[in-house]
Amino acid sequence: MTMLSRTADNLYWIARYLERAETTARLLEVGGRNALMPNIGGGYRNEWDAILLASGTGERFIEKYDEPVQRNIETYMFFDRDNPSSILSCIEAARENARIVRTALTTQVWDAINTAFQEIREMARQERSKIELSTMTDWTTRTSALIRGAILGTLLRRDGFYFLNLGYYLERADNTARLLDVKYYVLLPQTAYVGSGLDNYQWATLLRAMSAYRSFNWAYGAEMTPARIAHFLILNPACPRSLRSSIIGATEQLEALQRGYGHSTEAQAQVRRLLGELSEASVEDIFEEGLHEFLTRFIREVGSLGAAVRDAYLTGEAR
Amino acid sequence: MVYKTPAYFDEMRDPSGVRPAYQGLQGWVDEMPAELRAMKQHEAEALFRRIGITFAVYGEGGDPDRLIPFDMFPRIFAHDEWRRLERGIKQRARALNAFLDDVYGRGEIIRAGRIPGPLVWKNEAFEKAVTGFRPPRGIYSHIVGIDLVRTGPDEFFVLEDNCRTPSGVSYMLENREIMMRMFPQLFRANRIAPVEAYPRLLKRTLASVAPEKCDRDPTVVILTPGHFNSAYYEHSFLADMMGVELVEGADLFVDGDYCWMRTTEGPKRVDVIYRRLDDSFLDPLCFRPDSMLGVPGLMNVYRSGGVTIASAPGAGVADDKAIYTYVPEMVRFYLGEEPLLKNVPTWTCNKADDARYVLENLADLVVKEVHGSGGYGMLVGPKASKDEVELFRDKIRANPSNYIAQPTLALSTCPTFVDEGVAPRHVDLRPYCLVGETIELVPGGLTRVALKDGSLVVNSSQGGGVKDTWVLAE
Numbered sequence: 001m002t003m004l005s006r007t008a009d010n011l012y013w014i015a016r017y018l019e020r021a022e023t024t025a026r027l028l029e030v031g032g033r034n035a036l037m038p039n040i041g042g043g044y045r046n047e048w049d050a051i052l053l054a055s056g057t058g059e060r061f062i063e064k065y066d067e068p069v070q071r072n073i074e075t076y077m078f079f080d081r082d083n084p085s086s087i088l089s090c091i092e093a094a095r096e097n098a099r100i101v102r103t104a105l106t107t108q109v110w111d112a113i114n115t116a117f118q119e120i121r122e123m124a125r126q127e128r129s130k131i132e133l134s135t136m137t138d139w140t141t142r143t144s145a146l147i148r149g150a151i152l153g154t155l156l157r158r159d160g161f162y163f164l165n166l167g168y169y170l171e172r173a174d175n176t177a178r179l180l181d182v183k184y185y186v187l188l189p190q191t192a193y194v195g196s197g198l199d200n201y202q203w204a205t206l207l208r209a210m211s212a213y214r215s216f217n218w219a220y221g222a223e224m225t226p227a228r229i230a231h232f233l234i235l236n237p238a239c240p241r242s243l244r245s246s247i248i249g250a251t252e253q254l255e256a257l258q259r260g261y262g263h264s265t266e267a268q269a270q271v272r273r274l275l276g277e278l279s280e281a282s283v284e285d286i287f288e289e290g291l292h293e294f295l296t297r298f299i300r301e302v303g304s305l306g307a308a309v310r311d312a313y314l315t316g317e318a319r
Numbered sequence: 320m321v322y323k324t325p326a327y328f329d330e331m332r333d334p335s336g337v338r339p340a341y342q343g344l345q346g347w348v349d350e351m352p353a354e355l356r357a358m359k360q361h362e363a364e365a366l367f368r369r370i371g372i373t374f375a376v377y378g379e380g381g382d383p384d385r386l387i388p389f390d391m392f393p394r395i396f397a398h399d400e401w402r403r404l405e406r407g408i409k410q411r412a413r414a415l416n417a418f419l420d421d422v423y424g425r426g427e428i429i430r431a432g433r434i435p436g437p438l439v440w441k442n443e444a445f446e447k448a449v450t451g452f453r454p455p456r457g458i459y460s461h462i463v464g465i466d467l468v469r470t471g472p473d474e475f476f477v478l479e480d481n482c483r484t485p486s487g488v489s490y491m492l493e494n495r496e497i498m499m500r501m502f503p504q505l506f507r508a509n510r511i512a513p514v515e516a517y518p519r520l521l522k523r524t525l526a527s528v529a530p531e532k533c534d535r536d537p538t539v540v541i542l543t544p545g546h547f548n549s550a551y552y553e554h555s556f557l558a559d560m561m562g563v564e565l566v567e568g569a570d571l572f573v574d575g576d577y578c579w580m581r582t583t584e585g586p587k588r589v590d591v592i593y594r595r596l597d598d599s600f601l602d603p604l605c606f607r608p609d610s611m612l613g614v615p616g617l618m619n620v621y622r623s624g625g626v627t628i629a630s631a632p633g634a635g636v637a638d639d640k641a642i643y644t645y646v647p648e649m650v651r652f653y654l655g656e657e658p659l660l661k662n663v664p665t666w667t668c669n670k671a672d673d674a675r676y677v678l679e680n681l682a683d684l685v686v687k688e689v690h691g692s693g694g695y696g697m698l699v700g701p702k703a704s705k706d707e708v709e710l711f712r713d714k715i716r717a718n719p720s721n722y723i724a725q726p727t728l729a730l731s732t733c734p735t736f737v738d739e740g741v742a743p744r745h746v747d748l749r750p751y752c753l754v755g756e757t758i759e760l761v762p763g764g765l766t767r768v769a770l771k772d773g774s775l776v777v778n779s780s781q782g783g784g785v786k787d788t789w790v791l792a793e
Binding site: 003315 | 551
C-alpha cells in the first residue's frame with residue numbers, strides 16, 4: 001500500500017470540499033429557518049450577518065452585494081463562483097480533484113461526484129426565483145450522503161480511503177469549531193443574556209446547524225444549558241459532529257496509515273496529543289480557559305495537524 | 320433501409336448488394352424505429368458524459384466538457400480483410416523501429432544511399448542528444464498509430480504514421496463498452512473480436528522494455544502534462560486500466576542514477592515512463608529550459624540506462640512528412656520484404672520530373688507545403704478556382720522544394736446515422752500497434768467519420784465523430 005503523494009493530496013481535498021459544501025448548506029438552512037422566526041434581539045438581519053461570518057466569507061459578500069438580504073445571501077452561498085465556500089465552488093473543486101485522480105476512485109464514487117457536478121450546473125442555469133432554498137439545501141445534504149455512501153460502500157480499505165476520511169474529519173473539526181465560535185462570540189457577547197429566552201433560542205439554532213437538535217434531546221433530555229450544549233458539541237463522542245468525534249475519526253485514519261506504512265510520524269503524535277486533551281477535558285475547564293480562547297486554540301491546532309499530515313505524506317519528501 | 324450506393328467505395332454496399340461482413344446489421348437497422356434511435360443516441364451521450372469521456376479543445380472557447388460525437392453505426396472488417404491489414408501494420412511498425420535504431424546508430428540506410436542523410440540529421444525531430452544510446456531491445460516507438468484510408472476492397476493507403484504518442488485509443492475501448500451496453504443483441508448475433516486486451520498488452524509491452532539494470536518487477540508510470548490537457552481523460556483511463564500511477568512532472572525527480580516518484584511512503588523508483596508529452600518538455604536541463612512539465616535531469620538517467628522512456632526521445636523523426644515517402648524503402652531495406660501497405664503516391668517538387676507532372680496536373684492534385692500542417696498553405700485542386708491554381712503554379716515555380724503533391728483520394732464511406740436516416744459518410748482508421756518483446760495488434764482501432772455531407776475532414780476539432788470498429792472473428 002503506497003500511493004502518489006499528489007493523489008493522496010487530491011483525495012484529501014475532495015473530502016474537505018464536500019464536507020465544506022455540507023456545512024454551507026446547513027448554515028443556509030439555519031438562516032432560512034431563523035428568517036421565519038419573530039424578530040427578537042437583533043432581528044433576522046443580524047442572523048444573516050452571523051451566518052456570513054460563520055462561513056468565513058463575509059467580507060467578500062459585502063464587497064459584491066452590500067446588503068445582506070436573504071436572496072443575495074442564498075445566491076452567494078449556493079451558486080457564486082466568487083465565493084470559494086459556495087456549494088457550487090466546493091462541488092466544482094471536488095469534481096476537478098476527482099477528475100485528476102479518477103484512477104484512485106471507484107466508478108460509483110466518480111459517478112456520484114460527477115453527477116452532482118452535472119446537476120448543480122444544471123441548477124445554476126435555472127432562474128433563481130424558481131428554486132426554493134429548501135430544494136437547494138436538501139439537494140446538498142442528499143448528494144453529500146450519496147457520495148459518502150459510495151465511498152463507504154465501494155472504496156478499497158487502504159491508504160486512499162484513509163486520506164479521504166482524514167479530509168472529512170479535519171474539515172468537520174474545523175467547521176464545528178468555527179460555527180461554535182461564531183455563535184458564542186458574536187451572538188452572546190454579554191453574559192447577561194445567558195439563561196434568557198433569547199439564549200435558548202440561539203443555542204437551539206446552533207444545534208440545528210449541526211443537525212444535532214433532536215439527538216441532543218435524546219442524549220440530555222430537553223433542558224438546554226450552555227454547559228450541556230458545549231459538552232455535546234465539543235466533548236461528547238456520541239455526537240457525530242463534535243470536536244472529539246472528529247478527532248477520534250482523524251486518529252483512526254492516521255493509525256490505519258501508520259499500520260499500513262509501518263511507521264509513525266509527527267501527524268500521529270499531534271493527533272494523539274489533541275485526542276488526549278479532549279478526552280480528559282471537562283466543560284468547566286473549557287469555560288475557565290474561555291470558550292473563545294479554547295476554540296481559537298483548537299482551530300489553530302487542527303491547522304497545525306493538517307500541516308503535519310502534509311509534511312508527512314503529501315509532499316513525498318519525508319523518508 | 321433507404322441507402323443510395325454512393326460513388327465512392329462503400330464499406331457496406333457494393334454494386335452486388337450488402338457486403339458479407341455487414342449482413343448481420345441489416346435487420347438491426349431496418350427494425351429500429353426513429354424514436355428508439357433517438358433514445359439510444361441520447362443514452363449513449365449520457366453514458367459518455369457520466370464516464371467523463373469528453374474532449375476539450377482549449378483556446379476554442381465553448382463547452383470545455385464537449386463530447387466527441389459518437390455514431391452508433393459500426394464500421395466492420397471481415398476476418399480475412401483484417402488479417403491482411405494486420406500483417407501490413409505490423410510490418411510497417413517493425414520497419415519504422417528498425418529505421419530509428421539505425422539512424423541513431425550506424426546509419427546504414429544513409430550509407431547505402433537509400434535515404435538522403437541531411438533529410439534525417441537536419442530534421443527538427445532528430446534528437447542529437449540520444450545518438451549512440453540504444454534503448455532496451457532497440458525499440459523506440461512502442462505504440463505506433465498508423466492512419467489509414469481505404470479506396471477499394473483491397474486498396475488501403477497510409478496517410479501518416481504516428482510514432483510518438485498517438486491518442487484516441489480510449490475511444491476505441493469506450494466506444495465498444497457503450498455499444499455492448501446499448502445493443503447486446505448485436506454482440507450475441509455477430510461474432511465480434513474483443514479489444515479489451517489492449518491495456519493489458521500495453522502494460523506487458525512497457526514492462527518488457529524495462530532497463531537492464533532493473534532486477535525486479537518493473538514500476539511503470541504514465542507521465543501526463545496535467546489535467547488541463549485535452550487528452551487527460553485518456554491518460555487517466557489507461558493508467559486505471561493498467562493499474563499504474565498517473566504522474567505529472569512534479570511527481571518525479573532524479574536522484575543519483577535513477578528516477579523516483581514522490582509517494583506517501585517517500586520516494587519510489589520508476590523504471591518505465593510512458594510519456595504523453597513532447598520531447599521538448601521532457602527535461603528542462605536538456606531541452607526547453609522554460610518547461611515546467613518535465614523532470615530536470617531525466618535525460619541523463621535515460622542515457623545511462625536508469626529508466627526507459629516510451630516512446631523514446633527522438634522517435635518523431637520516423638513519422639515526419641519528409642521521411643514518410645521513404646517508409647516503403649525502409650521495409651525493403653531492413654526487412655527484405657515488399658511493403659504490404661501503400662503510401663499515398665507523393666510527388667516531391669524538388670525533383671524536376673515530379674515538378675513537371677505536378678504543374679501539368681495541378682487541377683487534380685492536393686498540394687501541400689513540406690512543413691505545413693493542419694490544412695494551411697494547401698491547395699485542393701478539384702475544389703480550387705482558376706486563380707488559386709495559377710497562384711500555386713507561381714509559388715511552386717519560385718520554390719519547388721517547399722512543395723509536395725498527392726492525388727485527391729476517394730475515401731471510402733460507411734453508413735452513418737444522420738438526421739434524415741442513414742447516409743454514407745467518409746471514414747478513416749487508426750489502429751494501435753504495440754511493439755515490445757512481441758508485436759501486438761488488437762483486432763480493432765479508432766474509426767473517425769466526417770459527419771458533414773461530402774466532407775473529407777475527419778478531425779474531431781472540425782466536426783468529425785467516432786464509430787465502434789468491429790473485426791469479425793473467424
